[in-house]
Amino acid sequence: MPSDPVSTPVPGIEISLDTQTLTLFPDGASTPLSYPVSTALNGPGERQSSGCTPRGRHYVRAMVGGGVPLNSVFVARRPTGEVYSDALSRKFPERDWILSRILWLCGLESGKNRGPGVDSFRRFIYIHGTPDTEPMGVPRSHGCIRMRNKDVVDLYGRVSPGMPVTIR
Template sequence: MPSDSVSPPVPVNVSGTAPGIEIDLARQTLTLFPEDATSSISYPVSTALNGPGERHSSGCTPRGSHYVRAMVGGGVPLNSVFVARRPTGEVYSADLARQFPERDWILSRILWLCGLESGKNRGPGVDSFRRFIYIHGTPDSEPMGAPRSHGCIRMRNADVVDLYSRVRPGTTVLIR
């Protein structure tokens, strides 16, 4: 894992010349503002059951400015299961869910977020990257539009695959 001494890349959306993402916790939506800025794309999401918050081990979704630090899963099949950001070779199904009822399913794609605000979502006790805050797929049976996650931003699998194809590392993410 990178140390805190590694400088983050400069976010590529500062001037509006690249895609940017805004996550609205109250509305439970993720909006992508594409490079061409002609229109936006909105997706329903599910954020933390515990609400907003930045503290380590809080189970909350961190607020503020972030960027996509890493993207994981390009090319794996829809509904592929990840554990510790590695595909397990499994594809999610109702049978698999019954076999492993305790799993917090991370499926299809992962966009790993890194905070940009020192002391708020970056640094000791509040670091979004070290908290493993992702935008990721979840079983399509899980409700969207209602807070249910452990801190991450959950999306429908087809939606997270679509989003993944439209962004790149460095894309800014504002969570409000």
Template structure:
């Protein structure tokens, strides 16, 4: 993942390559708890949540709410930070940098997740997570398994 380019690259074992636009933190890169920043460095996929759920399923606390995102639902709740379709929960690998007290990616609930298609991609606008178009996050999700490494760059 490249924070400067706002893109996520996936490389398959057979040499296949996919690139998707993303939206990372409005507050920029950073690892501190409560910073609203997207953490950098080496991570891995800790959990995959939402398998089999319909596109635009709404999640709260990593559980489907029974709602499906719509423009009308969004108008009714304009301040809601929408987590949709799939959740790819990340865990840091670097003790003291993105893992451990005060900087722990997993405990900060940093995900790659779907967002309303009305939200822009390619520009930093999230609260710390990595947002993707719903179809894109489903495509990525279906290519992953727990333990897959994830690098978020630029790395200091």
């Protein structure tokens, strides 16, 4: 009797809220890559305006920022032409900095992370860069998944729209 085939991981991204890590499974043959992240200070949750990181199955709906310089500043998914610096941070202390690259997530589970009141896409949930002064490995975001700038640029170059993302 033949043995069961070994299952190969499906390409995709897994984000652990417990360990504050993002793991990329590039394809069935490559070794997974792990990056430290920072998810929501308010913890997990799917409700609109909660400031929480939504759980469940998602996919990368859009990718923004390919080719812009490291530490480029984005507002409403558009590069402002600014490059983050300490001086810029002092000038705009109220900004929630979105830097370098954006992977915009869309939920796949109706009533959980897709649809009225819980829609991850309409909540503008991203994987994005943040100032290097922000800690990784601890929840501090407003709902998004923050990464070091060099890490989000690396991740951006390894994924494509449609890639599955699971947040646990």
